[in-house]
Amino acid sequence: MKIVTASGESSEFSESKVASSLRRAGAQEHVISDILHHLKAHLHPNISTKEIYKTAFNLLRQQDGLTASRYKLKKAIYELGPTGFPFEKFIGALFENSGFKVKVGQTLQGTCVSHEVDVIAETAGVKMFMECKFHSEQGKKCDVKIPLYIHSRFTDLESFQLKSKNKDDVRHEGWVITNTRFTKDAVTYGQCVGLKLLGWDFPKGQGLKERIDRLGLYPISVSTLLTAREKQFLLSRDNVLCRQLLKDDFLLDQLEISKNRKHKILKEMRDLIAPANKR
Known part of the structure; x- marks a missing residue:
């Protein structure tokens, strides 16, 4: 059919x-x-x-x-929109909970102009400049124009870092991260110039979905117990992960959620973040 x-x-x-x-x-x-x-x-x-x-x-x-x-994970990622900023915070939280030192929404000087960088993630010997491309429309792919202009921005940033008197002794990486898929040309160009690409199912076995599932780092929008209004309230308070809500459960009290319903919501959060091998 x-x-x-x-x-x-x-x-x-x-x-x-x-x-x-x-x-x-x-x-x-x-x-x-x-x-x-x-x-x-x-x-x-x-x-x-x-x-x-x-x-x-x-x-x-x-x-x-x-x-x-x-x-409903894929749909839940779309629900982080429509501005895309919650997606940037989600990516930041994803890498932070993976052991990286993270900053979100930083403006850095390049050789030619300054650039706003969505996420900067650092680990031993590596600093990653990440551009997050959020699509609220299902079926829309990240085409070659995106890595083309991201690469030019990264080159400008990297050249300034390398010329700076206070340059850090680290390797720099440019990243493009999307909640959808990349076109074939986007992947080919990214690999050709050395950009790191992270999409819904790319790279194979290491895509966004696999990382979320493996680490149990689910966005609160996956919840089937929270209402749309409650999710938006939590996102506006920078609470993007289920595990964050377990630490900041007082936010549910601010929503005047009953004690019994709060217990069910927190149980859902705990079960969702449980390691994959315990499911």
Whole structure:
């Protein structure tokens, strides 16, 4: 059966792809089988992948709310928008919780002009200048124009650092990070000039999704218990990770959430950040 992808292209429906995505989220085999059985009854020619996902998510949520939260990770990243700044804070938090020293939203001088750098991450011997490209529209890819202009900005920043009297004795890296996918030309150019690219599923096995799942660093927007208004309140308080909310649970009191509901929300947060091998 032909379906329509988020980018508007026509493709064959793949039962195995749906099963794999559910399995990666942690769904048990009998749950996957049941969802696929019900999903088939909803299929029709030219159904969108968005509608397929929504149906699968609702079916999964009825049986396993926690796994449904993990399953909606990609959509949850889109929910960090629309300005893109919460995505920058999320990336900063992601690297900070991975052992890097991080600064978000810094303005640095280049040889020619000054540049606002979304995220600066440092570790022993390496300083990384990161540009975050957030897309609120599903199906939109990060094309070659992005790494082209990011590389020119990075070159200007790096040349100033190397000429500076107070230059730091570290290697510099330019990064482009997106919540979507890169086009083939974007990847080719990035690899050619030495830019580091991090996308939803790129590099293979080390993409944004894999990093989040492996480390349990889920954004609060994955929650199926918090309302949209509550999520926006928490994001406005720079609370972007589930594990942050566990430390700053007083924010739930400011939202006047009942004691019983607060307990359920915090349990959801604890279960979400549990190591993958304990799920």
